[in-house]
Amino acid sequence: MNKIKEFIKSKKFLSIISSFVCIFIGLLIGFIVLFCMSPSDSFYEFSIMITGGLTYGGISSFSKILANAAPLMMTGLCVLFAYKTGLFNIGVAGQYVMGSFGALIGVLAFKGNWLLGLLLGVLFGALWGAIPGLLKTFCGVSEVISGIMLNWISLFFTNYSFQTYLSSCVDPKVGYKTYSVTYFNANGKLPDLGLSKYLGPYFSISIFIAILVAILIFVILNKTTLGYQLKASGLNKDATRYAGMADKRNVIITMVISGALAGLGASLYYLADLESISVQLSSNLPSVPWNGIVIAFLSQLNPLGAIFASIFIAWISQGAKVMTQTIFPAEFGDLIIGIIVYLSGLTALIQQIILKFKHKKKKSLEVKEDK
Template sequence: MKRRILSGLNTILAALICVFIGLLLGFIILVVFSWSSLASKGDPYTFGKVIEQAWSLGFQRILLGGFYQLNWKIPPGNQALRSEIAKVAPLLLCGLSVGFAFKTGLFNIGAAGQYTIGAFGAYVFALVLGMPWWVCLIASMLFGAVWGAIPGFFKAYFNINEVITSIMFNWIGLYMANTIMYGNGSGVMYNALESKNWKLSIKNPGAIIPDLDVDSSIKFADKSTFVKAFTNPATIGVFIAIAVAIVVFIILNKTVFGYELKACGYSKTAAKYAGINEKRNIILSMAIAGALAGLGAGLYYLTGTEQWNPQENKALPAMGFDGISVALLASSNPIGTIFSAIFKSHIATGGPKMEKTLFPSEIADVISGAIIYLCAFMLLFKNKLAKLLGRLFLSGDAPKGGVK
């Protein structure tokens, strides 16, 4: 028991080290930018001033995220916090998607494509078929599941690496969804006037996921601050996402089904020998991963505030790749993913809050990119830490090679 707690602590510490180094790197970049802007003005400046500017106009705002200039009283004052919370749901689900695949020995780099197809499914059911929100959510899951199952099928029956297949199907999915939604400018889902997909509030208000703002007749200022934080665009989506994370945790750790999937991940041949249908399980794992990513898109685009733009979205949605960072930071633990998703959303909200004329907002992306790069050799940190922790707390009986 003591060893298990230590191992958990070890994982958390390793993740925190990655985060810390990533943030430090971001701060150094901000200092360089701050210095170059002061130097180009030609006025005399001091080292203290460079640091001060990098901190107050840049780094502090990244750290504050949605809490920067937060104002509960005036409704737009908490817009940033609400959009931060709204982004947690898709990030968490994409993270769960990648993490679930990791746990079953697969690398789901296709979350971006599954996310795109999930959004497409949600739009088809919301705008074409006029279904209520929960049907649309199920649709987004099913569409994503199909898109995830395809690379699984190729892996199981043709032995093609799922990474390469997923990448191919990312692009196929993106082009396909955009072509159908755009429909040469006259698609049913496409609003030519706005050059985006139709707003759900105009075409089918029933497809918008309800928010906690149950009784809209109550005036905004009368409600508790907690409720205010979760009104549109932060819908009940984030709670659905957290519930899904818990379900995934239970499936993976407490059920026979989850055990079989993980067994296939550890050793395909051993699983086969033990009587597990390994082909079926690979396809199922990828389908579940795809369903999770698809649901993420549903939870995001059914908030009613986000509109897909089939013409603008020529690049794959970043959400799918952010899912990889979220999963890695959490060591694929579904519960840990909740926290890493919140962190990622927080940093991403903070980026554009920086002084635009001094710091490009993408520095926030550099920070999270650096964090994933560090996560790639997190195992190294973990082994070093395990030895250290073992020496501190388990004097004498520390296993050789560290806690795994």
């Protein structure tokens, strides 16, 4: 009992509460927008979104949520891991795109199995992540700026490659998209352990890989020397150099690991065959890595929190897709997610307000006791 009381007073609890406040306000604003657009339908449609579409599709729908949550979790960890070292890895989108490029050439061009795809995806992501790390340490380029440039370079490069020398991977019949992994090379698809018969076609081992990696990142950050050093250089770079830690090496290592996580996320997405890449659409970066930023901050930079945050985000997006699309388009999920990430910029403020509120309550209690 005492332990629970202590936990409630701790800073960890406060940050969890502030995350829930963000989610609550985000959902509330989302509901208000729905209500303004069509009052009569809003209650019913909103309840459909909240139940995550489980009402339509049941267990198959749930395994789709899990399949979507796995890549989100990885991109979330990618942003989170870099942020712990004081780096804002906005280049997550580029590392993700390069990861998808690696994974797809592994299974479509080399016709390897899923493990090769996974490895190539991680490798490409890690290499792409190393570039901003190297530029930061040796040339002093801000990782935000180089990340933005690399994002677009990766998108153009990937589409260029699939249009020219890798055109064998592209299925011209379905509007210039890469071949579906399932039909082109069944070995390339992530294994489902024979469970997809019961759990729907989207089920694969991706969610287990993702959770294992999340735990691994948690251990690295909290239980190892490397994690300690990385976190220390995030808090005070000069102090860590003074204490004899290799701060430059740490920045590069962080970016490599961070990029590898983004690449893994992309592999889990494309090798589960959730979607193909449209190779002529060079106007938009994929949304999964951007939502990774949301997850990193929604989880309050806790790797284990990222597990729940990513399932929540996948849940909301899936739910938004089963609303009546002519009244409420699926982008409502993105809108709510956008509001939540905007609010999570205000975490410090929200925590202050909560503390003030608590303080007031305490004071009024004390006054009562005095009487």
